[in-house]
Amino acid sequence: MTLHADRVSWRRGGVLVVDEVTLTPRPGETVGLLGPNGSGKSSLLRLLQGAARPDSGSVLLDGEPIGAQGRRAVAKKVAAVTQHAETDTDITVYDVVRLGRTPHRSAWGASRDDDRAIRAALERAGLTDKADRMWRTLSGGERQRAHIARALAQEPRELLLDEPTNHLDIRHQLDLLHLVRTLDVTSIVAIHDLNLAAMFCDTVIVLHHGRAAAAGRPAEVLTPQLIRAVYEVEAEVSHDDVTGRITISFAMPSRCEQPGGVPMTAT
Numbered sequence: 449m450t451l452h453a454d455r456v457s458w459r460r461g462g463v464l465v466v467d468e469v470t471l472t473p474r475p476g477e478t479v480g481l482l483g484p485n486g487s488g489k490s491s492l493l494r495l496l497q498g499a500a501r502p503d504s505g506s507v508l509l510d511g512e513p514i515g516a517q518g519r520r521a522v523a524k525k526v527a528a529v530t531q532h533a534e535t536d537t538d539i540t541v542y543d544v545v546r547l548g549r550t551p552h553r554s555a556w557g558a559s560r561d562d563d564r565a566i567r568a569a570l571e572r573a574g575l576t577d578k579a580d581r582m583w584r585t586l587s588g589g590e591r592q593r594a595h596i597a598r599a600l601a602q603e604p605r606e607l608l609l610d611e612p613t614n615h616l617d618i619r620h621q622l623d624l625l626h627l628v629r630t631l632d633v634t635s636i637v638a639i640h641d642l643n644l645a646a647m648f649c650d651t652v653i654v655l656h657h658g659r660a661a662a663a664g665r666p667a668e669v670l671t672p673q674l675i676r677a678v679y680e681v682e683a684e685v686s687h688d689d690v691t692g693r694i695t696i697s698f699a700m701p702s703r704c705e706q707p708g709g710v711p712m713t714a715t
C-alpha cells in the first residue's frame with residue numbers, strides 16, 4: 449500500500465486548480481508530474497502531502513485518509529521538498545538536515561540513529577564537506593541539495609519533490625534524479641524538463657488545467673501530439689531501440705524567427 453490520490457479536486461481562490469485527478473504509484477516507482485506553469489502540479493503535491501484537503505475525492509496513505517492521520521505519523525512516511533523552502537536563521541547545514549529527524553525524535557531527544565541518518569543523507573546529497581557551513585552561505589543549488597538531504601534524513605517511504613532540479617547545474621540535475629530513482633522509496637517529482645522526465649521516471653502524469661491529460665510510461669505519453677496539445681509547442685520525439693528511451697527536440701517557435709534568418713537583437 450502506498451500514497452494514493454483518488455479523484456481529488458481542489459478549488460483555490462474560487463478556481464478549480466486540481467480537477468478529479470487519480471494517482472496510484474506503484475511502491476518504489478518514480479513518477480514524473482508534468483504540465484505547463486499553473487497546471488496544478490504544486491497544488492496536487494500539497495494535497496498528497498496532507499498540507500491541504502481536497503474539496504472532493506481523497507488522498508489515502510496506507511488505506512486511511514491522510515488528513516485523519518497525525519502530522520508526525522504522516523511525516524514518518526512522507527517527506528516533501530517544496531519550492532521556496534527558505535530559512536533566514538543562522539544555522540548550519542547539519543542542523544537543517546537534522547530537521548528531517550524531527551518526526552523520529554523521542555522525548556529523550558537525539559539518538560545515535562539520528563546522527564547516522566543525517567550523515568548518510570549529507571553523503572548522498574554530496575554535502576558532507578559542507579555539514580558545518582552556515583546555511584545562508586550556500587549557493588542556490590547547494591541549498592536545494594540540503595533540502596533533499598533533509599528529506600532523506602527523514603527516511604521516508606514516499607518522497608514528494610517540487611521542481612527539485614531548478615537551481616542545479618546539469619551534472620547535479622543528473623545526479624539528483626539518478627539518486628531519486630535509485631532510492632528505495634516511491635517518488636513523485638514535479639519537473640519541467642521533459643527529457644529528464646523521460647530519462648528518469650518510470651511513469652509520468654501530465655496535468656493540463658488541473659486535469660490529468662495523460663498518464664503512463666514516458667515513451668507512450670510524451671508524443672508530439674500530446675506536447676502540442678498541452679504545451680502548444682512543436683516537438684519531434686526519437687526512440688532509441690536499444691535503451692527504449694526517447695529524446696525530445698523542440699522546434700523553434702515561429703514567433704522567434706526573423707525573415708531571412710537575421711537574429712533578433714535587443715533594442
Ligand SMILES: Nc1ncnc2c1ncn2[C@@H]1O[C@H](COP(=O)(O)OP(=O)(O)OP(=O)(O)O)[C@@H](O)[C@H]1O
Pocket residue numbers: 460461465483484485486487488489490491492
Ligand atoms: N494560494 C492560491 N490562491 C489562489 N490560487 C492559487 C494559489 N496558489 C496557486 N494558485 C493557482 O492555482 C493554479 C495552479 O497552481 P500550481 O502552483 O499548483 O501550478 P504548477 O503547475 O505547480 O505551476 P508552476 O509550474 O508554475 O510551478 C494556478 O492557476 C495558480 O495561480
